[in-house]
Amino acid sequence: MKNFVLAGASVQGASHISSGTECQDFISFAIADNCSIMALGDGAGSARRGGAGARVAVRSVMEYMRERKYPERVNLKHMVEYARNSVAHFAVLDGYDFRDYATTLIVLISYGERIRLIQIGDGGVVGRRGDRFYTVSQPMVTEYANETVFLTSTSYSKYLRTGTFRNYDMLFAFTDGIQNAILERRNDIFFPFNDFFSTMSSFAEENSSSEEMSGEIREMLESQRFRNISSDDKTFGIMHYRGDS
Template sequence: MNRFKQSSQWLTVAASVCGTSHLKTQQPCQDAHRWRILPDNVLVVAVADGAGSASLGKLGAAIATETVIEHISIQEITSDTLADDDLLSNLLADALLAARKAVENEAVKCSSQFHDLATTLIIAIATPKVAAVAQIGDGLAVGKNSAGELLALTLPNSGEYINETTFLTSLDAIDTAQIKLWRENIVNIGVLTDGLQMLALNMVIGEPHKPFFLPLFDFATNSQDPTTAKEQLVNFLSSDRITQRTDDDLTLVLAAFKSNGHSN
């Protein structure tokens, strides 16, 4: 599904890698990501981080991201949809509900408890003129506009205590979800799980960290071969520069809009 589209003007590179703490304990990566480019250059991204305390967190993350992409892909997203704040917000809310229901159904199928599949979830819908994002739990979505300014599309939703967050399976998940719309000339989008939060976000002022994002957005914009770009991103996420500062699973989705098109 996540194939490079030569006919599209969105260039997207994404990767999930297992954290060093999980490698040491031989646990699988519990992050998941999916993306798809719909007609008229509508980019849809879904990123999830299965709860480390949940026995089936990896499954919950996979089900949530897959459901979001499939649910949004079958909707008729028109120029009217993209121009209407309420329609866009409802589209995101419906996708969150669909993901929650799918995870709940999977729990029943597995004879497990709902919370066994606990996961965070971030959804981004982007065109060159608008970014619409929904988020449950921690992680971060960032955009860059045509003026070169970084936009914190969402911020981590942490609980009352450190390392506490809301999950898709939480009772108040849908009611407390962040749903935000940005009507800007969007040229880059980045979505990441909480393993990268401390590197990507200036927690004091709640702003994206320019030295982290700007080189990565340039990398996405100038990428040529999708296979090579993904390998480079995996190597970056697995590098000592990153793993010496975080031992968590890491997911990063980067997208760049090329107004003049792109072909190999």
């Protein structure tokens, strides 16, 4: 059996608390015998049902894997279409326009050595290989702070990023609410801010209770220090592969 430890949390940003909006970020993760999966979405602040879009997209990805009994081979494009269709169905029942559910989506599936990834929109994924950190998937950004692509965008397939990676034993996924404080942008390339990720990887090495770790990540994201980063909702997740037993 493969050993994984997963932890993460989404918290509401100050701007959504003051305007009474629900948290529009959502994260979920699960561990199976052969793999682990983490999915996160950031519902668009400007979209009326962005939070619901993030929840439905994330849950449908988890459901996709569960119903297929965590297959070794996943058609990632099919998985994204499934998530998109789930949001579209939900929109019909819920009674708003599809684009009111605008959300980003990041999915990580780790089979141990082999990692599959989906990303659409901003936020990003950093991986640890040896003692170094690399940007595995960088934010899909346009020139402006408030503009990105979404799962609900008509041109989503043009921007959809899917990939297979190897040999990252630890992965960190996050939404744009904290991205500026943990990545360094040089021109259009984002580099991990090493000090942050080495602190987080020690934290992950030294703990194994997903619940406690998630609680502490939540506390961290809710702290004044992290609130000062941005007034946006914030999500941070860790996926740690600890070998086979």
